[in-house]
Amino acid sequence: MMLQNPSSKYRAFPPVQLSDRQWPNNIISKPPIWMSTDLRDGNQALIEPMSADKKLRFFELLVKIGIKEIEVGFPSASQTDFDFVRKLVDEKRIPDDVTIIVLTQSREELIRRTVDSVVGARRAVVHLYNSVAPVFRKVVFGMSREEITEIATSGTRLVKQLVAQHPQTEWVFEYTPESFSTTELDFSKHIVDAVSAIWEPSPHNKMIVNLPSTVECSTPNVYADQIEWMSRKLARRDSLIISVHPHNDRGTAVASAELAVMAGADRVEGCLFGNGERTGNVDLVTLALNLYTQGVNPGLDFSDIDEVRKCVEECNQLPVHPRHPYVGDLVFTAFSGSHQDAIKKGFAQQQPGALWEIPYLPIDPADLGRSYDAVIRVNSQSGKGGMAYLLEQDYGLVLPRRLQIEFSRAVQAVADATGLEITAEGIHRIFQNEYLEQTAPYAYASHKLVEDTTSDESVQIDIALSHRNAPLALQGGGNGPIDAFVNALGLDIKLMDYHEHSIGSGANAQAACYVELRLANGPTLFGAGVDSNIVTASFKAVLSAVNRQLRLSEGASSGKSAGVTA
Secondary structure, three states: OOOOOHHHHOOOOOOOOOOOOOHHHOOOOOOOEEEEOHHHHHHHOOOOOOOHHHHHHHHHHHHHHOOOEEEEEOOOOOHHHHHHHHHHHHOOOOOOOOEEEEEEEOOHHHHHHHHHHHOOOOEEEEEEEEEOOHHHHHHHHOOOHHHHHHHHHHHHHHHHHHHOOOOOOEEEEEEEEEOHHHOOHHHHHHHHHHHHHHHOOEOOEOEEEEEEEOOOOOOHHHHHHHHHHHHHHOOOHHHEEEEEEEEOOOOOHHHHHHHHHHOOOOEEEEEHHHOOOOOOEOEHHHHHHHHHOOOOOOOOOOOOHHHHHHHHHHHHOOOOOOOOOOOOOOOOOEOOHHHHHHHHHHHHHOOOOOOOOEOOEOOOHHHHOOOOOOOEOEOOOOOHHHHHHHHHHHHOOOOOHHHHHHHHHHHHHHHHHHOOOEOHHHHHHHHHHHHHOOOOOEEEEEEEEEEOOOOOOOEEEEEEEEEOOEEEEEEEEEOOHHHHHHHHHOOOEEEEEEEEEEEOOHHHOEEEEEEEEEEOOOOEEEEEEEEOOHHHHHHHHHHHHHHHHHHHHHOOOOOOOOOOOO
């Protein structure tokens, strides 16, 4: 029978008694040491573990990114892992500035096998662990604190003895009290101190102490308190590198890692995009790019984030979520009209090389090798800013603000009718249909201008049009080409606004014109024209607006022309 109050069977995690904690006032001014465990912890969490070829491809990706410490396997767990580690060593695939790490439980036969797997490497870390938390001592092992400590210290002695037999390799030792985050702090300190006393690290040959939240059971601030407490209390602190390995059971692994670094951690272990057991390990990409957005160089290269994602997805056979921070398909995408408008204005004001100040975009997509094409996408929730941005970016059409408002209604009508996203190509097609292809009843054919400086109407014009598919010749005059054209039409036209700009440059350049006018007693409407000749483009824009007015009046329910005859 289900409990009426399921929370009654859980208890809150106790806070750490650290009244003078310092970490809340600290800032992260430099990156931690990055350690990728994609090939070990990440690989163990896959439905289908990676083949040797995929592991090698992943390893080469990590090297390319710039990660200098890579946990390459659990060589005592399978022949596949052992052979892969030997392949890296024997074929000299490990760059001189990269250190590989191999993990082992504190059991003699496993330790021997693990050390054998990396003999001959230039530099290697042997990573020893055993579970120390009360629930493991009580439920899994049935052992006392002293017996658990003996497992750790005996394993450390054996590692020290074995690596001394292979001086050609530079050996580093890492110890993990597994489930540290749910272990009594005094016992964690006791067992780590006992291990470091045997290993005898020095400031020039440091030992790595990894303090994981193997299962994330508390808020990130409690984990930070634990790390600061240990950093203050551990013996031989100047000879230790404190590492953290946050898991994401509560969904706060990134925050836990950041606060842990503020609390004294020197190193972070995790996986690209957060793959790992259960809810995953901490996401190294998010951590690194969080630093990047704060003006701190993470020391990792994610300038082609889509290629990194593609490789990881293919090796892990797991998709990266479209809303994943920084890398998901939709993280730089705005559908909301108000968001789109703000982003569009931000891009218009952003200066090259200046501090990044774009609303809703914490990082420049270009820094990650992403284009701006997906920044704004249009659906039924979108507004004028989004569709105007796409027209400008993809087609060079810079719409005046009032035209943006008017045109957005046409886009919105299509989006509402279809319920689908509208691409830039689709928006351009709507614009063509609504403005550029409005050629009835009047269609432009040609014109001839003559300047007459002796007349008040300094420009005379001859126009060749078609009206309802019949040829129509008109003449008129005015104080400029547009004035002369409007006068020649002989309609009750009031010109309200005019904008023009070029599209492209050189021999292929075109001109775009936008005209806002009122025909008789009708509403103000825009017309648009595009042509290689600026004057012709303006005439097409006038006719576009006139035709739209006439279409509107002809569609009135009264059947009357609202005062317009043509």
